[in-house]
Amino acid sequence: MLFGRSHKNPVKIADKGVVEWKYAVCGYCSTGCSIEVGLNAEGRPVTSRGVADADVNRGKLCLKGIFEHELFDSAGRGTVPLMRDHWHDEWATTDWDTALDRLHDEIRRIQGQYGRDSFAIISTGQMLTEEFYTLGKLTRGLIGTNNYDGNTTLCMASAVSGYKRSFGSDGPPGCYEDFEHTDCLIAWGSNLPEQHPIIYWRLKEAMEKRRFPLIVVDPRVTMLAQFADIHLPITPGTDVVLQNALMHVILAEGLEDRDYIEANTTGIDELRAEVAKYDPTTASRICGIDEDTIRLVARTFARAPAAMQIWTMGINQSTHGSDGVVGINNLSLITGNIGKPGGTSLSITGQCNAMGTREWSSCSGLPNYRLLENPEDRKEIAEFWGIDEEFFPKKRGLFQTDIYHAIEAGQIKGLWLIATNPMSSLPNSARVRKAMEKLEFCCVQDCYQDSESAQYAHVFLPAGTWAEKEGVMTNTERRINVVKPVTQPPGEAKPDLWIFNQVAKRFNSDGKVKFPETAPEIFLEMASISKGRLADISGMNHELLEEKRGVQWPYTEEQAKKGEEPPRGGKRLYTEPRTFRHPDGRARLIPLPFIDNNEVPDEKYPIWLNTGRLIEHWHGRTKTGKIGNNNKYSPIPFIEINPDLCAEMGIRRGDYVRLVSRRSDAIVMAQPTQRVPRNMVFLPFHFHDCANRLTLGLLDPHSRQPAYKQSAVRIEILEDQIEAARLSKEMRAF
Numbered sequence: 093m094l095f096g097r098s099h100k101n102p103v104k105i106a107d108k109g110v111v112e113w114k115y116a117v118c119g120y121c122s123t124g125c126s127i128e129v130g131l132n133a134e135g136r137p138v139t140s141r142g143v144a145d146a147d148v149n150r151g152k153l154c155l156k157g158i159f160e161h162e163l164f165d166s167a168g169r170g171t172v173p174l175m176r177d178h179w180h181d182e183w184a185t186t187d188w189d190t191a192l193d194r195l196h197d198e199i200r201r202i203q204g205q206y207g208r209d210s211f212a213i214i215s216t217g218q219m220l221t222e223e224f225y226t227l228g229k230l231t232r233g234l235i236g237t238n239n240y241d242g243n244t245t246l247c248m249a250s251a252v253s254g255y256k257r258s259f260g261s262d263g264p265p266g267c268y269e270d271f272e273h274t275d276c277l278i279a280w281g282s283n284l285p286e287q288h289p290i291i292y293w294r295l296k297e298a299m300e301k302r303r304f305p306l307i308v309v310d311p312r313v314t315m316l317a318q319f320a321d322i323h324l325p326i327t328p329g330t331d332v333v334l335q336n337a338l339m340h341v342i343l344a345e346g347l348e349d350r351d352y353i354e355a356n357t358t359g360i361d362e363l364r365a366e367v368a369k370y371d372p373t374t375a376s377r378i379c380g381i382d383e384d385t386i387r388l389v390a391r392t393f394a395r396a397p398a399a400m401q402i403w404t405m406g407i408n409q410s411t412h413g414s415d416g417v418v419g420i421n422n423l424s425l426i427t428g429n430i431g432k433p434g435g436t437s438l439s440i441t442g443q444c445n446a447m448g449t450r451e452w453s454s455c456s457g458l459p460n461y462r463l464l465e466n467p468e469d470r471k472e473i474a475e476f477w478g479i480d481e482e483f484f485p486k487k488r489g490l491f492q493t494d495i496y497h498a499i500e501a502g503q504i505k506g507l508w509l510i511a512t513n514p515m516s517s518l519p520n521s522a523r524v525r526k527a528m529e530k531l532e533f534c535c536v537q538d539c540y541q542d543s544e545s546a547q548y549a550h551v552f553l554p555a556g557t558w559a560e561k562e563g564v565m566t567n568t569e570r571r572i573n574v575v576k577p578v579t580q581p582p583g584e585a586k587p588d589l590w591i592f593n594q595v596a597k598r599f600n601s602d603g604k605v606k607f608p609e610t611a612p613e614i615f616l617e618m619a620s621i622s623k624g625r626l627a628d629i630s631g632m633n634h635e636l637l638e639e640k641r642g643v644q645w646p647y648t649e650e651q652a653k654k655g656e657e658p659p660r661g662g663k664r665l666y667t668e669p670r671t672f673r674h675p676d677g678r679a680r681l682i683p684l685p686f687i688d689n690n691e692v693p694d695e696k697y698p699i700w701l702n703t704g705r706l707i708e709h710w711h712g713r714t715k716t717g718k719i720g721n722n723n724k725y726s727p728i729p730f731i732e733i734n735p736d737l738c739a740e741m742g743i744r745r746g747d748y749v750r751l752v753s754r755r756s757d758a759i760v761m762a763q764p765t766q767r768v769p770r771n772m773v774f775l776p777f778h779f780h781d782c783a784n785r786l787t788l789g790l791l792d793p794h795s796r797q798p799a800y801k802q803s804a805v806r807i808e809i810l811e812d813q814i815e816a817a818r819l820s821k822e823m824r825a826f
């Protein structure tokens with residue numbers, strides 16, 4: 093008897109009848125994978141594949157990228173502009189001119205009645221960079237509201253703030269190639285295998301070639317933690333304490349890099365005085381990691397010839413988010429691990445173009461990391477755009493989270509939401525709902541008309557998405573890559589760039605500000621004002637980006653003229669001494685006292701609520717909820733819950749339970765797993781009207797980012813499981 097393949101039919105891959113492949117970069121996460129979308133003879137996108145000669149993904153794609161072409165004709169897409177008088181009325185279809193005139197008139201009416209800043213604009217990390225730049229010019233140069241921010245406040249704000257405090261500027265200094273050179277890696281609150289699968293694959297490949305210790309700090313046993321040499325299941329929200337304790341050991345044992353500290357930093361004495369308070373014995377009682385392990389990790393990290401750290405939302409989404417980033421930078425600086433191969437402090441970005449919005453949207457300032465607070469920056473951009481310098485505010489306006497508080501307080505009356513869905517993504521939904529109901533006018537511009545936030549809109553503008561548009565994005569390692577239009581937006585939907593240009597015409601009746609219409613032209617305009625700056629892109633254009641499958645910034649005009657090849661990878665910042673962006677060129681070592689202000693479990697609410705993501709879904713599931721191959725993995729809101737807690741409470745696998753916090757409640761299915769400790773549940777935030785009903789979302793004092801990962805809940809048993817299933821279904825309405 094023979095076993096094995098020889099007696100079976102070979103695997104056949106269905107022939108999709110592709111006649112042409114078109115180039116794009118993935119529109120989900122910030123890894124930045126190059127994709128080719130296959131079109132059949134009728135020009136329909138029918139399949140996707142990874143691009144083999146792209147340095148980032150080398151032919152690979154993850155579960156989201158591989159089905160991305162199915163977005164184009166998925167359910168719920170907006171195909172025609174909609175309008176109504178009140179948000180509780182029925183929608184009526186309308187034409188573009190009427191919808192855009194209404195947006196213009198309402199902005200000017202509200203500004204006229206209540207002041208310039210009473211109309212707010214909230215954007216995203218999920219558009220193309222030329223779109224961000226155009227929206228920034230329109231908002232800062234013509235509309236003139238200072239309450240203009242992005243959903244990046246929910247995501248990358250702590251990283252931005254921490255980089256600025258430590259290094260004097262935003263801009264992640266490392267790159268994926270650092271995995272190939274490092275001798276030790278600490279990953280803080282980052283679940284790479286699920287959230288950045290192709291970065292994880294790069295890491296895994298590097299580790300297979302050259303084994304180095306991987307240390308994972310996460311209260312859950314994530315897939316990355318399972319793969320780690322040392323897993324530190326930290327008490328939620330106490331990373332700063334662990335960082336201080338690690339530095340305590342390094343400084344007490346003389347393991348620091350004195351020459352590097354002396355040449356490149358200020359503040360070592362103040363740092364030394366603060367971390368002296370965090371001896372491992374004391375720290376272990378707060379952060380839950382035993383003292384010997386703290387010493388082992390400190391020594392392993394400090395003795396490695398090159399050591400790197402990465403982090404994502406486990407750090408950023410905390411009341412100590414910005415401090416956690418500074419703590420990571422402190423650790424890298426005192427061990428001389430910045431700007432060298434394998435020695436870096438690399439924030440793993442979230443959304444596909446969260447970096448592009450940081451660089452070019454003007455949300456927190458002016459293009460290319462220019463500051464509203466800097467008179468020269470204001471003057472330069474005002475002259476370039478052809479507007480009066482005095483029109484610019486002299487400091488940045490409110491963050492997204494504070495904009496919502498200002499709506500609640502009645503200071504902001506109108507809102508334009510672009511490619512973000514706060515009804516699903518902001519903490520404490522009941523409070524957000526109340527704010528949305530208070531608005532005199534709200535415009536939602538989204539590629540899906542069934543987004544939760546559109547419930548409260550007076551105007552809905554149907555947008556194209558991803559490869560229905562043309563433009564560039566910047567990934568985690570500062571690599572700019574280009575998306576080419578593969579197909580048209582459905583029905584009358586239009587690319588966001590077209591929409592911004594049409595709105596601009598209405599505010600620019602004398603034509604004094606120039607708005608180029610096409611993405612390649614806008615890119616060249618951006619390149620011209622990037623010369624000599626940190627993010628210098630003056631040597632790039634769309635053709636080069638496609639040909640090279642993405643280029644890391646900086647790549648300057650001089651380099652291009654000299655015929656110097658653009659970097660293929662491995663480009664780092666701060667490689668030379670004293671090139672940090674503070675005026676004296678030195679990085680700051682900043683002491684970080686721990687402030688214990690989280691909502692923590694108590695007698696009434698005894699369980700930690702931890703929220704985050706799954707590999708198959710994207711945020712509010714406007715996209716992945718409609719794609720069968722993604723949605724089928726987890727169509728129902730569920731919690732990871734410890735089997736011992738289940739046994740104690742009499743909960744069986746698959747039972748529905750009610751989670752109750754001080755804010756509200758939610759019904760979810762129980763999935764017992766050892767991934768979470770007995771006093772914690774993990775709830776993916778992808779499901780409609782679920783996780784953020786429960787979260788408190790205290791704000792970080794520097795970045796104003798919410799602490800989504802630390803709230804307290806209790807679990808209630810539901811006797812009537814049939815009724816519970818019905819309620820759960822009702823809550824996930826779409």
Ligand SMILES: Nc1nc2c(c(=O)[nH]1)N[C@H]1C(S)=C(S)[C@@H](COP(=O)(O)OP(=O)(O)OC[C@H]3O[C@@H](n4cnc5c(=O)[nH]c(N)nc54)[C@H](O)[C@@H]3O)O[C@H]1N2
Nearest residue numbers: 281282283287328329404405406442443704705707710711
């Ligand atoms: N499949 C998929 N991929 C995505 C996304 C998606 O929606 N779906 N979204 C993208 C975006 S915008 C982002 S921002 C990234 C997010 O990527 P990640 O940050 O990797 O994902 P999360 O699941 O939000 O959180 C990561 C981990 O933080 C841990 N954590 C919770 N509390 C703490 C703590 O106090 N300390 C520490 N050290 N860790 C803690 C959680 O247990 C969790 O495992 O993913 C991007 N990639």
Ligand SMILES: Nc1nc2c(c(=O)[nH]1)N[C@H]1C(S)=C(S)[C@@H](COP(=O)(O)OP(=O)(O)OC[C@H]3O[C@@H](n4cnc5c(=O)[nH]c(N)nc54)[C@H](O)[C@@H]3O)O[C@H]1N2
Nearest residue numbers: 247511512513517537538539555557703711712714777800
């Ligand atoms: N509890 C909890 N809450 C969280 C988090 C968490 O970990 N836990 N994470 C936070 C983080 S890190 C993030 S980034 C936010 C994300 O929060 P959101 O930005 O609200 O998330 P999305 O669901 O991606 O919303 C994007 C919207 O833009 C639309 N869209 C997509 N592409 C385009 C386009 O090209 N043009 C236009 N016009 N529209 C488009 C989508 O249909 C969707 O409605 O959630 C935050 N909320």
Ligand code: SF4
Nearest residue numbers: 118120121125154157
């Ligand atoms: S890893 Fe991120 S960029 Fe790459 S295919 Fe998956 S979702 Fe897209």
Ligand SMILES: [Mo]
Nearest residue numbers: 246247442443
């Ligand atoms: Mo994010």
